[in-house]
Amino acid sequence: MKKILFAIGFLLVSTAELAAQSLSEIVNQKETILVDVRTPEEFAQGNVRNSINIPISELENNLSKLQGKKNIVVFCRAGIRAAKAEKLLKDKGIKNVHNGKTWENVKSLTKIALDNSVNYSSDKPHFNVLSDTEKVKQVAVSLGKNGVFKKHKTSTPASLVVLKGEIKFIINDQEIILKPNDYYDIPVDVEHELVGLSKENLFVVTKQK
Known part of the structure; x- marks a missing residue:
């Protein structure tokens, strides 16, 4: 019994790790729709490049914009609204919805075009x-x-x-x-x-x- 529980626990951890690792790939796919569910005021103060702003209060009225999309990543300021958005979309039959948690997290996962001045130095950062x-x-x-x-x-x-x-x-x-x-x-x-x-x-x- 202990071996079975250990195996199940290991499988759950491995699945969680795989999901975390694949989110970066999903965020950077051209077909992915990045949906910021914060308010327009919050969105204007800082956002993820190529993301669209659909406030959580208006999400249900904009389902047509998201139906049939390959991947959708939802996110907000602290992750609470993103979790609600993920559940709402899945309950409405929209598949491949991913919770990116915060907009800062999603932004940090997007590929960064750093120029040749980047220096991987052992002397200093x-x-x-x-x-x-x-x-x-x-x-x-x-x-x-x-x-x-x-x-x-x-x-x-x-x-x-x-x-x-x-x-x-x-x-x-x-x-x-x-x-x-x-x-x-x-x-x-x-x-x-x-x-x-x-x-x-x-x-x-x-x-x-």
């Missing part, structure tokens, strides 16, 4: 500002093998998503290994450090202002 709005700043950080983003703190809520390579995230005397598509919420006012483990490491930090 390289920063490339992707977005800087009134409420959010998003920065791509690159590190070479054994490159260190030295100990620092964030004064406002922040998160990171690994796009390439493997990162060692050190916080509260713990070492957490983050791989491509891994997402981590960085706590406020807690000292942390990052180390690049692969030859080329790239991650995106999204910080609220």
Whole structure:
């Protein structure tokens, strides 16, 4: 019985990991429709490139825009409205709906056109500002093998998503290994450090202002 439960648990974990890994691929497919269900005011303050804005309150009246689409990714500010949108669309018979949670998360998963100035240095991190709005700043950080983003703190809520390579995230005397598509919420006012483990490491930090 224990073996059966273990096998089921392993299968569930593996399925969840696979879903997380494939979301990045889905987001970047040309046929995918990215649906931001926040209000128009929120959308205007910052959004994902090529996304469309259909507020959650208007979603049911716009089903025709989404029917028959290969993949649909819904997202919002904190993930609550995205979960409701996912359920609503599936209840209406629309298939291949994926919950991207927050718009910052989906934006960080989109392919980034970084120029040749990106430097995977082992001496120090390289920063490339992707977005800087009134409420959010998003920065791509690159590190070479054994490159260190030295100990620092964030004064406002922040998160990171690994796009390439493997990162060692050190916080509260713990070492957490983050791989491509891994997402981590960085706590406020807690000292942390990052180390690049692969030859080329790239991650995106999204910080609220």
